[in-house]
Amino acid sequence: MISELTRGERRLALAVLTAVAILGLALAVAGRGDILAVHGGLIMASAVVLMFFVISGYYAPEPGEERFAQYYDTPTKAGVVLAMIWAVIGMGVGDWVAWLLVYPEMTFDAAWASFGRLRPVHTSGVIFGFGGNALIATSFHVLQRTSRARLPDQFSPWFVLIGYNLFCLLAASGYLLGITQSKEYAEPEWYADLWLVVVWVVYFSIYLRTLMRRQEPHIYVANWYYMAFILVVAILHIVNNLAVPISFGSAKSYSAFAGVQDAMTQWWYGHNAVAFFLTAGFLGMMYYYLPKRAGRPVFSYRMGILGFWGITFMYMWAGSHHLHYTALPQWVQTLGMTFSVMLIVPSWLAAANALLTLNGAWDKVRDDATLRFMMLAVVFYGLSTFEGSFMSIRAVNSLSHYTDWTVGHVHAGALGWVALITFGSIYAVVPWIWKQPSMYSNKLVEAHFWLSLAGTLIYVFAMWNSGIIQGLMWRTYSEGGTLAYSFIDSLVAMRPYYIARAIGGGFFAVGAVIGLYNVWMTIRQASAERAEAPDAPVVPALARSLQAGE
Amino acid sequence: MIDHDTLVAFSKSYGLFYLMAMALTVVAYTFWPSNKERFDEAAKSIIDDEDTPCR
Numbered sequence: 001m002i003s004e005l006t007r008g009e010r011r012l013a014l015a016v017l018t019a020v021a022i023l024g025l026a027l028a029v030a031g032r033g034d035i036l037a038v039h040g041g042l043i044m045a046s047a048v049v050l051m052f053f054v055i056s057g058y059y060a061p062e063p064g065e066e067r068f069a070q071y072y073d074t075p076t077k078a079g080v081v082l083a084m085i086w087a088v089i090g091m092g093v094g095d096w097v098a099w100l101l102v103y104p105e106m107t108f109d110a111a112w113a114s115f116g117r118l119r120p121v122h123t124s125g126v127i128f129g130f131g132g133n134a135l136i137a138t139s140f141h142v143l144q145r146t147s148r149a150r151l152p153d154q155f156s157p158w159f160v161l162i163g164y165n166l167f168c169l170l171a172a173s174g175y176l177l178g179i180t181q182s183k184e185y186a187e188p189e190w191y192a193d194l195w196l197v198v199v200w201v202v203y204f205s206i207y208l209r210t211l212m213r214r215q216e217p218h219i220y221v222a223n224w225y226y227m228a229f230i231l232v233v234a235i236l237h238i239v240n241n242l243a244v245p246i247s248f249g250s251a252k253s254y255s256a257f258a259g260v261q262d263a264m265t266q267w268w269y270g271h272n273a274v275a276f277f278l279t280a281g282f283l284g285m286m287y288y289y290l291p292k293r294a295g296r297p298v299f300s301y302r303m304g305i306l307g308f309w310g311i312t313f314m315y316m317w318a319g320s321h322h323l324h325y326t327a328l329p330q331w332v333q334t335l336g337m338t339f340s341v342m343l344i345v346p347s348w349l350a351a352a353n354a355l356l357t358l359n360g361a362w363d364k365v366r367d368d369a370t371l372r373f374m375m376l377a378v379v380f381y382g383l384s385t386f387e388g389s390f391m392s393i394r395a396v397n398s399l400s401h402y403t404d405w406t407v408g409h410v411h412a413g414a415l416g417w418v419a420l421i422t423f424g425s426i427y428a429v430v431p432w433i434w435k436q437p438s439m440y441s442n443k444l445v446e447a448h449f450w451l452s453l454a455g456t457l458i459y460v461f462a463m464w465n466s467g468i469i470q471g472l473m474w475r476t477y478s479e480g481g482t483l484a485y486s487f488i489d490s491l492v493a494m495r496p497y498y499i500a501r502a503i504g505g506g507f508f509a510v511g512a513v514i515g516l517y518n519v520w521m522t523i524r525q526a527s528a529e530r531a532e533a534p535d536a537p538v539v540p541a542l543a544r545s546l547q548a549g550e
Numbered sequence: 551m552i553d554h555d556t557l558v559a560f561s562k563s564y565g566l567f568y569l570m571a572m573a574l575t576v577v578a579y580t581f582w583p584s585n586k587e588r589f590d591e592a593a594k595s596i597i598d599d600e601d602t603p604c605r
Binding site: 296331 | 558562569572573576577579580581588589590591592593594595596597599601602603604
């Protein structure tokens with residue numbers, strides 16, 4: 001990995017790591033006596049370990065000119081492996097907290113094992129750890145292919161990937177320590193948020209610099225989705241996390257917003273995180289890997305463009321549907337509801353486009369579990385966008401809000417759409433970049449597919465039942481005009497569904513473990529092949545192409 | 551002095567027209583006849599590439 005960096009890039013890496021280590025040390029010193037010291041130490045330790053790693057390869061020969069004849073896929077490889085590791089962690093913790101709801105006493109009397117601390121480890125682990133790493137890894141891969149240009153340099157992709165994972169590590173470890181700013185999907189505190197801004201700006205600059213050097217006249221639609229994801233997440237992240245820390249020596253900060261403005265900012269962020277992190281980025285994946293795997297161009301490129309602009313314009317206004325029946329002005333609630341209902345049009349454009357692309361390749365869907373992952377993802381995308389529009393209607397929301405129906409809806413989207421399209425894309429990209437004819441075991445891909453499908457269905461049906469029962473119990477009145485059920489009554493009614501949900505989630509998590517094993521064995525297979533390669537001098541790629549042109 | 555009602559009136563009217571204008575622009579761009587060839591080319595180009603960068 002270090003041998004792929006030029007000498008100048010190795011120096012730059014050491015300089016950046018030194019700066020990060022000093023910042024970590026400064027946080028640790030300023031935060032002594034505060035929990036911040038732990039994170040300062042963690043940042044410094046991470047930087048120092050990486051410095052030793054860079055120094056160990058510092059005097060390795062520099063990469064030659066022939067590198068420009070190849071795409072730079074090593075960051076993608078690392079990102080895929082990291083995504084699968086985070087999938088196992090995030091989904092494992094998810095199943096843990098699911099069982100915690102069945103057996104609430106299972107906290108070992110330890111603060112870190114309480115539901116409130118473990119749940120964000122699950123949500124951040126799957127959304128940012130698994131989803132984010134998969135987005136970064138695939139975006140580098142797709143960007144280079146669709147631009148027919150290599151990444152602009154060898155250092156910045158590593159900065160983005162490693163810097164992003166440092167953020168994820170700070171997030172997850174912070175929750176266990178009790179560091180949180182209590183904003184849904186934006187729990188990390190100010191110093192982690194500032195760090196992510198730096199990482200994100202570099203990420204966007206990689207995109208722009210590669211596109212500027214592209215050899216294709218048109219920017220393929222997948223890149224539009226990826227760029228919308230990067231750009232809008234930057235805006236959302238900065239605005240929602242505007243906060244003032246108590247001091248530079250404290251992990252705690254206070255938001256710049258208060259009251260209903262705070263709630264509106266948070267759900268503007270929260271719903272657009274769904275739109276631009278969990279939808280736009282993964283639609284970018286879908287628009288590249290699905291046509292590629294099916295071997296057919298996308299059914300209608302125009303539908304792709306219309307869908308893109310529809311999603312980017314309309315999602316921005318949908319967030320207020322999270323705040324029906326609150327102090328938010330009625331017309332703002334109605335605005336959010338209206339845009340959410342209209343969103344069905346661009347969402348179904350994308351889903352229909354993908355399914356119509358597969359029309360004529362259904363035999364491949366039958367035979368190839370990788371393509372079937374993507375097909376099923378699109379079906380779940382269509383279902384959950386319909387359900388989302390429906391649930392945003394105020395009258396429906398009065399039944400569904402604060403119940404498990406919402407949890408079911410989120411997981412129909414997160415398991416059914418996000419995770420399935422990611423697994424499909426990973427199974428497509430892993431043999432491709434490790435130059436293998438296929439995954440280590442196609443049977444294991446099949447097993448993963450059926451475990452995922454079964455797990456998602458069990459999960460979603462359990463939560464639909466649970467949520468509607470819960471909603472109905474909360475609004476049932478006795479003849480005397482009092483509530484017929486206490487809150488505890490509704491909890492007791494939930495228990496069987498919580499058991500079912502934990503089993504379904506378990507299926508899904510086991511599938512992810514199988515996926516990680518399969519990816520790992522494919523990598524081992526590839527490195528074993530390289531080791532067996534004949535004992536001959538390496539002919540540079542340039543020399544070979546000259547001979548061929550004689 | 552700008553009060554809440556003024557802002558609401560502005561955002562409701564301006565918001566309507568700029569979203570309609572954007573929608574018309576996007577539809578025009580998407581269905582502009584001379585763009586068709588470019589879009590078809592882009593859709594096809596990802597299927598048959600040789601997996602090395604153009605130099």
